[in-house]
Every structure is written in C-alpha cells, then in structure tokens.
Amino acid sequence: MISQFFVLSQRGDNIVFRDCKFSFFCSFIFDSRFTYNILAKQKQGLDLYIALPFGGYGVDCGAEFAFQSYSILSTVVVLYISTELIDRGEVPKGSAEIFFRKVKFWKEDEEEEAPPVFVGLSNVDGVNYIHVKVAGLFFVATTRVNVSPSLVLELLQRIARVIKDYLGILNEDSLRKNFVLVYELLDEVIDFGYPQTTSTEILKSYVFNEPIVVDAARLPTLGPASMFMQGAKRMPGTAVTKSVVATEPGGRKREEIFVDIIEKISVTFSSSGYILTSEIDGTIQMKSYLTGNPEIRLALNEDLGIGKGSASLYDYRSSAGGAVILDDCNFHESVRLDSFDVDRTLALIPPDGEFAVMNYRMTQEFTPPFRVNALIEEAGQLKAEVIIKVRADFATSVTANTITVQMPVPTYTSRIESYKNDFHRRVKGAVSVGDIVKFSSLDATEDLSCTVGVSFELEAGAVGQTTDFKEGAKRLEWCLKKACLSHIFHQIMIVSFKLLINTLHLNLKTLQIVGGAEHTLRTKLTFSQESHGNIAREAGPVNLNFTIPMYNASKLQVRYLQIAKKSPSYNPYRWVRYVTQSNSYVARL
C-alpha cells in the first residue's frame, strides 16, 4: 500500500527514511524507472553504485549497469557517491529529492502551496506523494497503488502523533536524537506498506527503546517552523510535553489525566460590524497517564443538543434557554455512548497517548470574544488613517494572550506610522518603546528600514489597563514571512513576497487583553502614489489571531470527570482545561 515513508526537515534534509517494501536505510534512494544512467564500479570488493540523471555529466565510469528490478517498486541504494559528484552538486535525486523539489517549486495552476497529494513526475513514474506538515516537518508517504488519500493522510498525522507521544516533543532535534526508537516504532506501525497498529497503548508492548528526552525549555522558538503552525489549521497539542513511557525522576509515574476542550472559532464581521458568519470547531482532547487504564466517565452539559433537525441553514435566532446545540459531532472509537442520550455522559477506557475524544461543530449563535471594528479613511492627499478597534467581550477574570492583528495595506504604501498622543506621556512606562518599524527588502541589497515613532493610542477608558503593557509590547512590525521562511522556500518566497510586502502586521505578541477592555489602534499610512477610487477595497481585511485560555465560546462544559477507583486512596490528578483560539477572525473594511 505505502511504498516509502520519510520525514524531511524544511531544508529538505532526510531525517527519517523507510522504504516499506524493502528494509533499506539510505540517504539517497532513487527510482529505477526514472531515466538514470546507472554506473557501477567494483572497488575493494564492494559494489559502488553511482547514479546520474540521464544526460547528466558524462562521467566515464565504464559500462552501463543494468540492475534487477524486483517488483512494482524498485529502488537502488547508492552506497557511496563519488566526492566529485557531490562537489558539483549532482547528487542523484531520490524520491525524497523529487518530493522536495516539487513542494519547493510548486507553481502549477497558479497555486503557490503544493496540495497534500500530488503525482511525482507527471505520470512518468506513477508515484503519488502524500504529505502532511507537522511541527515544521514534512511527513511523506509515497505509493504506486490507488490508495485512499485520506487514509494515508490520517495515517501520517497519526504517526506524527505516536512519535510525539513517545518523544514528548516532536521536532527535528528530538527525531534525530531518537531515530532508533522512531525506526522501531515505524517497523511496528507499518509492515510491508500495510498499517498495523497506531495505538500507543499496543505499541508500548512492542517497543523497547527509551526515548532520549529533549528539554523543552532549551528549544529555540522554532523560527521557521512556527510559521507552518500558524499557517496551517494546526490543532495545538496539549501543553504536556511528557513522553508516555518516560518515568519521573523519582522513578514513579505520576497518575494524571488531561482533558482539554479546544475550540477554534471563525468569525467574519462586515464593515458595519455585523456578524456575517460564525462557526466553532471544537475538540475534546485527552491525554492519559493513568496506569491500569481505569474506565472514566466524562459528563457534558445536560441540555446539550445535537443536530438541528434537517435544516442546516444558518440562523442566528438564539435557542431557547441558552442550551448548547451542536450541529454535529464525532467520537473516538474507544468512546461508548450507552448513556449519552440519557445524561450526556461519555464512557471510555482511555488508551495511552493523546487523542481526540470528540470533535464537534457548532454554527449556533454565540458571543464572539472580540468585537473588531476596522476603518480606513483618506486623510488628505497621499495619506490615509487606519483605525482598528478591538473590544474584549468576556469576563474580566479571563485574559487573552498572544494577540496578533494583521492587515494588508495598499501596495503603494511607503510609510506607516502610529503616533503618540500627549495623554500617554503621562502614563508612566506605558507607552514608550517600540519606535521601530522593520522593513525587509525584496532583495538583501536594498534595505528599506525606516524608523518611525510608533505607539498605540488608547481610549481614555482603557487607561487602567495600560499598566499591563510591557516594555517592547507596542511594536509595530512590518513583518514579512520571507524573513521567517527564507531557509527552504527561498524561491517561493520571492514570489509571494511581492504579495506579502503589503501586509501590515501588528504584532502584539506580549500584549494581553483583559476581559472587558477596549483597545484602539490608530495608524497613519503614507502612499507613494495617489490612490484611485475606493481605498477600502485595496486594504484589509483585518485578521485577528489570539488564544484565550480558560474560556470557551460554545459554553460546552465538562460537568465532571469520574475515574473508576481501583482503591480508596487512588486519586489521580485531573486537569480540565479550556482554550479558545482564532481560526479565521476577520473584520472587513
């Protein structure tokens, strides 16, 4: 079913490579059906296979070597590659290389991002490449048969999760440190291309290597990798970064269970502030470190309703009594729904590792956590003013963090400034820093950097909260994705750079917004040419990124989490956490 599985870093380095049909490890594997000149040499009793793309450099290495092609899929290991070839950068292209080139230079049909499923060399070799991006790594499977893509995509995602369960943290570093363990896992997960088991629970009895734990605190903030996570609709893993097999320093495992209710919300506001669409995609995620797998019961809101009858029309009439009505939901296979219809309780024996107990979708009306109003108006010739107002519509006990406001501005914008207002000079330490606007230029030779006074202008009512502001928080960043991704996607980025240069990226990373607060940002734009017509059509929309811990928009609650007791003294730690994240939070101009 699956021919090969490999993990690539963003730079295209092979981190893990497994040929599922043959047990080979190698860094350079290529497909024999692809036209290559195969040159073989006998040296010191060892076969040296050297491969060249057809019509490549005419290295005179003797007779052409025809090798045996075994079955549908045939691969050859390049055991040793002459240094001369490496010097010229002419390393044979393996499937990993072909994949990487495709992804990197994806331009078919004007698309800029390679879709998760594509054919290798336009039907020449019949290899399908299927990949997912997790934690900035490519998890790739290749296949020659007509297998369900969603099956492979789900499998890849699951493999990534199993590896994460074992290693605690999934990144390049931890993979490289634990590659023997990863291969061991892969051997049990996929045998001869057929998926066997992906349950961390069952794998535990087959896998014996101990993970080498990578210290989470020591990790760099994944510069380029984090971009992937932001871009993709990544479901954030729970904050737990502990391996399922690792033992605590004390030698005893801590008995605990984490239940996270994670909601991704999508809201679109019209220019007049009216809600055009709103949707919540939620997951109840569980990670269990309980020994002996006791049964647990998870009780949800008693008045929880599922399905809106046959009508799936969006209607914003609030349902009677404020009951939570989900449009639809699905459950993990371990969940038993015997009493779900009666008292909305889920019974399950949680397997080890992280998994989604339940996914749900809701289009019922809810109060969006933020009201966003954005306005752009012309302020004289070659000038415009942007006013973005964000109001937090939740309890003051809740604080949202890592808020980012993004707004594309017209292409011909030459200068952006936000300026201080006298009022704020009096607020001690509140608004002082952040006088830098960073420009990254198209090519490195020309640096557009320009420093402008920048600040947030706050409404009088919000003064009380300004003390929450930290130094450096009020920075207006002219942030370009190019800078973050330059490593791998250099080529692609140059293309999309032209698009992205116009994004006003307000980075309020350290800014926290407390419930009930209202913040207004005023920014002046200066243009290099006169705008024609409607300026609002050329800018925007404003997008908000945020995370709000201990808040959920849907009001779905875990009433209780009951763990079957093994003994009277058995009292494991239970963590129930709520997180709301923005998926697409857009205000139009």
Added chain:
Amino acid sequence: MAPPPIVQQKSSSPSQPSGYVFFLPSLSVLLLNRKPLRFLIPSYCLSRKSEVSDLKLQLRQLAGSRAPGADDSKRDLFKRVISYMTVGIDVSAAFSEMVMCSATSDIVLKKMCYLYVGNYARCHPDLALLTINFLQKDCRDVDPMIRGLALRSLCSLRVPNLVEYLVSPLSSGLEDGSPYVRMVAVLGVLKLYHISATTCFDSDFPASLKNLMLTDSDAQVVANCLFVLQEIWNLEANKSEEANRERETLLSKQTIYYLLNRIKEFNEWAQCLILELISKYIPSDSNDIFDIMNLLEDRLQHANGAVVLATIKVFLHLTMSMTDVHQQVYERLKAPLLTLVGSGSSEQSYAVLSHLHLLVMRAPMLFSSDYKHFYCQFSDPSYIKKLKLEMLTAIANESNTYEIVTELCEYAGNVDVPIARESIRAVGKIALQQYDVNAIVDRLLQFLEMEKDYVTAETLVLVKDLLRKYPQWSHDCIAVVGNISSKNVQEPKAKAALIWMLGEYSKDMPDAPYILENLIENWDDENAAEVLVFNY
C-alpha cells in the same frame, strides 16, 4: 542550523576514546548541511575507514563478554553503527561482529541487529547466509516478541537463494500461538511471494491464509490475511483463471458478511481497507443493501476521517441504482463531512473537501443552503481556497447568488493574487449561469474601477464573455470599458478581449479609434498569439 544530532551526545560516553569527538561533529554536519560538505569530504573519507574498523574492534571485544554493563556498551555501539548506516556510510564491514554480538537476550540489541541485517543482507548475500542460523534459532525462541521479530527479519532479507530457509519458519509462524507472530507470518507470506512466487504457491500458503482469515480470533491477523490475499490475487489475476476465481471469492457474500459482522474488532486502518473491499461488493437485493448500511451507519460518527470517507464510499456505491435512497444518503452524509472539514489539519480537510467537491458537483442543489461553509477562511492554504471557490460557483442558484457573489467580491481585493483572480472568474461563471445577472454586471464593472492590473485583466475577459451571451448589457459595459486606459492592460487575453469589444461596439464608443491607436503603436513588441489574431 539545527544542533548536531545523536553523535554529539555519544561523545560523553566514557567507553570511547576521546579522539572521536573531533570528527564526529563533522559527520553530523554532513547530515545537516549541504554547503560545507565540500570542505569536509576529505577528512570524512579518511576517518570513515578507521572509524568502522575501530567499531569492529570494540564490537569484537564485547562479543563474548558477559560482564555486567556489557549490554549497555553494546547498545551504544549498535546505535552508532545504525546511525552511520542511516546516513549512508557503509558499515557492512562489521557484519560478522554484529552477528556475533547479537547472541544476547537483550531485545533492544536484537532489534537493532535485525535492522542492520535487513539493510545489508540483499547487497551481501554471502553475509546474509551467516545470519540465517541465528534468525532461525530466534524463530523458535520462547518469547513471542522475539519469534515475531526474527521472522519478520528473516522474510525481509530478500535474498532469492535463501528462500528455502523461509518456508518452514513461515508455516510454523502461521500456526503460532501468539497473534503477534501470526500477524508477522501472514505478511511474511507476501514478502515471500514477492521474492519467489512459485515457492509461495508450492507451499500452498494462499490456502492457509484463506483458512486463517475465516477462523482466526485476532482481528489484525484476519486483516493482514485479507491484504495479502488481495494483493496476491490481484497480481496473479491476469495470469491464471484460478487466481481470478479466488479474487472473486474474496467478494462473496459469505466473506463480506463475515468481515462486516466483525468490523468493530478491527483497528481503524483495517476498517478502511475492509470498507474499500466492501465498496466493490455487488449486493444481491435491496434488503442486502439496507442490512449493510444499517451495520455501517455508526461508522459515520468515527473521529477518523478515513473511516468516514470509506463508509461514504460504500454507501454511495450501494445505492447507485436507487435514486431516492441515493439522495437521502447525500443528506445523511452532509453533516459528518462538514464536521470533518473543521476537525483535522488542513491536509485532512483538503482530503474531505475534495470528496465534498465531488458530491457538490453531482448534486449542487443539496448544498445550496450550506454555502457559508465554503467561504474561504483567512488561514486556509491556497489549495483549499481553490476548492472552495469551485464549490461556491457550483452551488450558486436563485436563492443564494447575492450572498455568494458579495463574498466572492471581497476576495477580489485579496492579497493572494491567484485567489483574487480565481474569485473574479468565479463571479463571471456565476453570471453566465444566468442568476441575478444585473447585480453581477454592476459588480464586475466596479472591479474595473479598482485599477489593479490583474483585476482589470480578469474582468475584461469576463465582460467580453458576458457581452457575447447577453448583448443587452452592452450599453452599461461599454461606458466603463471605454474609460480604461490601454496602458493598464498588459495581459494578452485581456488585450484581446479589449480589442474585441472596441471593434464590436465601436459605434457606441467615440474614443475607440484612439485606444486602438495606442495599441497599434506597440504592435511591433506584441507577440502573444491571442492579440495577433485580431489583426486579420
């Protein structure tokens, strides 16, 4: 650059001479970084040989040792050997030492040794022969884990002239008391088939698998039997009549119901592959169809998208001939599919959306009230946005055209130019479907006022198409088109569209000759076929 991997931390091991520390990082750089490669090659080549022979020496010293802690040092050495192997360094020279060291009860060591053996056996058949003995011995170990692992490694050697050694461990593996060993043995049969099909048939393995499939208590064993039989009979089907018949029996009512009744015992991946098989099954009557659908109904609530999609495939295939039920199935599928779109990563949503796309194309009416689900989200990657735009175009009808077009117009100003273009085209396509043309034409003309080159270009092409279909709108359109400065029109298709309109409606446009004049001035530089064709 990422920090150097495994090797770095190895240097702290006391059992190794400190000399390693100096060149090991250079190897890791080889792994991680392409550029410095050139400068490192000489030292790497020099050190490679001495390193391998050094490893050999150390392995040999440890081979017979029963001292406490010997296994730990072996583990470290094995790990190093394997790390070299994965980087592509040839460590086959240490083969016999590795085999010697593997006479151990430590399962971690054994596993690493199997990895190593599996990698080198095919290229070194003579060395592989060395391992047969200890692998066969391990196949009779008391620990089922070791039996299974040894059997798997034995089958993965892929050395044709060693096939004879495979048959007996495989047949005893198929009858092993441990499901793990049986599971491995079943796939071992497939491996054997790929090395030597005749040996596989001579030993009558397919028949034993068939028997095992229908009787085994372990679901994964059953699933593996099914996979193997499917693959073998599919490959053999062209060659023999018998294989063809065998392939048919996999689809017999008896087999299908046997699998269906046990479906919940299988893990999600096996479920997908079994559902795939069921989708090929031809039901005998409508009761048959409803039985299967009732059995599988709850699979639609599975959290794994692949299971849901496989179930959907079965449903759609089964009801193909029953039009009214088929429509009901569509209704039933909608909610679970829409939930899946939002619940996974964007790659998973892509797979689900691609399926939705197909359904939408088949039955646009059914989705006409769900159009809001297909609005593009800020964070969607372009491949998803594109699919959504196509779906929005397909489901537009009298009731929702206004909303959809309003939404699409928002995307026209998008920073993502390809998507902006795509949405303008989508607006045009909807207009050609004859819904609410009046409002759409107004919108299109507004696009022209945005004065963005690509927007103008796309819009001109669309206006031209619209005028061909609805000449009655010419008056409104021409007024706006006449104002366009030809300098802003660069793309050949747009130029061609502009020229066509100028020619067709010249009597309504007093400026037409002047605009054409501008275009003619640049005639010599023009080389796009679309534009040139208008010369004649």
